[in-house]
Amino acid sequence: PLPPPYQVPLPIPPVARPIGTVGGADVYQITQRAAELEILPGLRTPVLGYDGIFPGPTFEARSGRPIVVHHRNELPVPSVVHLHGGHTPADSDGWPLDLTLPIGDRGTAWLHHGMAGDVVAGERAHRYPMTQRAAQLWYHDHRMDFTGPAVYRGLAGMHIVRDDVEDALPLPRGDRELPLMICDRSFAADGSFLYPALDQGMRRVPGVDERWMAGVLGDVVLVNGAPWPFHEVDAARYRLRLLNASNARRYRLALTVPGGPDLPIVQIGSDGGLLAEPVEHAYVDIAAGERFDVVVDFSLVPVGTVVTMRNLAGAGGAADVMQFRVVRAARDDSAVPARLADVEPLVPPSGATVRTFRFARGAVGDHKGWTINGTSFDPDTSLADVPLGETEVWRFVTDVHHPVHVHLDAFQVLRRGGGGPGEFDRGWKDTVDLRPAEVVEVAVRFTQHRGRFVFHCHNLEHEDMAMMATIRTV
Ligand code: C2O
Ligand code: CU
Incomplete structure (x- = not known):
């Protein structure tokens, strides 16, 4: 039996602490392991977690200051870690075949269709x-x-990068900045996650049933791993860092007020950081992998008001998200300035390379799957060799x-469905939601790190069923 919504307090994941410093880089150690967590009151849910928790610890990094994260694999299965949105060299980016085998595992059971990447045993250092x-x-x-089942079982965490530009702005901070990882899950009666994998052992057979x-x-x-939580807030501005970490669900998030109009949602940033200027929305559409950085002013409603974040695109349990209880009047020195940050417009030069990528259902070997340009993921065939520093137009x-989602660098949306960018396409993006039968054109430019990367559908079941492609920066 599921608990009624809005009974569990919102957890805030702990911040990862460096264990040392080497050559100007902060060094972290994360242990990936299986654990049991109480997610539904009174039940135990087996998870796979970074440091055994879900979400994993939140990283707080500084622009320009490198970090090194040692990931030790004590899971029952191999792992690969990707920092989504990170401008990361290829050998640390989490190439899907660069497996880190479980401690003590000899690895023979895990070779994917005979394909091998840089396979290591037990532990891997990622340089960011x-x-x-x-x-x-x-x-x-x-x-x-196996990204779908691995993330579903808990292998996800947040990573915030800060810089001087943002620090100089009077945005809400401290307890009034809330990282919110939103994802949907189903549970079996015993509290375990229900994921319809063809191979529950995550060993050899990818995908889910038809x-x-x-x-x-x-x-x-779940928000930060808790079912439909609530959070007590001051009557003041809050900065909500929204992340859709769901495998496949897209949300239309609104902040509803009993008997009153919804609270406006002021967007200040997107996947790739601050926008040039704030923009007010009645709701926010957020697809899997996307982030929206928004400010909400809870002083617009009387103390005692309960504000509910609802998913207007969902039904049943998927329509509820979380609640904010405005419990006290409080001083608020924060503001949302009319100018936020410089956003260099990416303008493709005339004669820029234009590439078209078609995302469609199709056969993968002998079973059904998802394809890009008619092919399933092939590590050895690049669909695009892109010169560093050049701006190209990619048509999806x-x-x-x-x-x-494109790895390595953020892009900018130029056109959607024949018109200009959509309402939720502003700023630097690394994930863009294609709607049915639509064409989206983006300006892409890779600035650093030569090598082999991927881009793929961030619907994780589509990704696992081969909707991923290799690109190279040259
Ligand atoms: Cu968030 Cu390639 O993934
Ligand atoms: Cu897809």
């Missing part, structure tokens, strides 16, 4: 230069064919909904 502007990133498992081809949806919305053409 953090040469990028302030933004909310996140890290999650990225193992080829009913879930479109992606796995749950009927419970689609059959059904696909949230498309």
Whole structure:
């Protein structure tokens, strides 16, 4: 039996602490392990977690200050860690075949169709230069064919980058800045996660059964790992760092007030950090992998008001998200300035390379799957060799909904469905939601790190069923 919504307090994941400093880089150690957590009151849920928790610890990094994260794998399965939104060299980016095998495992059971990457045993160090502007990133498992079940079982955490530009702004901070990882899950009667994998052991057979081809949806919305939580707030401005970490669900988030108009949602940033100027929305559409940085002013309602974050795109349990209880009047020195940050417009030169990528359902070997330009993921064939520093136009053409994510550098949306960028396309993006039968054009420019990377659908079931492609920066 599921608990009624809005009974559990909102957890805030602990901040990761460095264990030392080497050559100007902060060094962290994370142990990936299985654990049991009380997610539904009174029940135990087995999870796979970074440091055994879900969400994993939140990283707080500084633009320009490198970090090194040692990930030790004490899970029962291999792992791959990707920092989503990180401008990361290829050998630390989490190439899907760069497996880190479980401690003590000899690895023979895990070779994917005979393909091998840089496979290591037990532990891997990821170097993150953090040469990028302030933004909310996140890290999650990225193992080829098994990202969906791995993330569903808990392998996801938040990673915030800060810089001087942002520090100089009078935005809400401290307790009034809330990282919110939103994802949906289904539970079995014993409290365990219900994921319809063909291979529950996550060993050799990827994918889910036919009913879930479109992606796995749950009927419970977790925020920071708690079911439909509540949070007590001052009557003041709050900065909400929204992350959709769901496998496949997209949300239309609104802040409803009993008997009154919804609270306005002021967007200040997107995947790749601050916008040039704030923009007010009645609701926010957020697809899997996307982030929205928003400010909400709870002083617009009387103390005692309960504000509910609802998902207007969901039904049943998926329509509820979380509650904010405005419990006290308080001083508020924060503000949302009319100018936030410089956002360099990415303007493709005339004669820029234009590439078209078609996202569509299709056969993968002998089973059904998802394809890009008619092919399933092939590590050895690059669909695009892109010169560093050049701005190109990428046209994404689609059959059904696909949230498309490009590794390495953020991009900017130029056009959607024949018009200009959509309402939620502003700023630097690394994930863009394609709507059915739509064409989205983006300006892409890779600035640093030569090597092999991927781009893919961030519907994790589509990704596992091969909707991923290799690109190279040259
Ligand atoms: Cu958030 Cu390639 O992934
Ligand atoms: Cu997709």
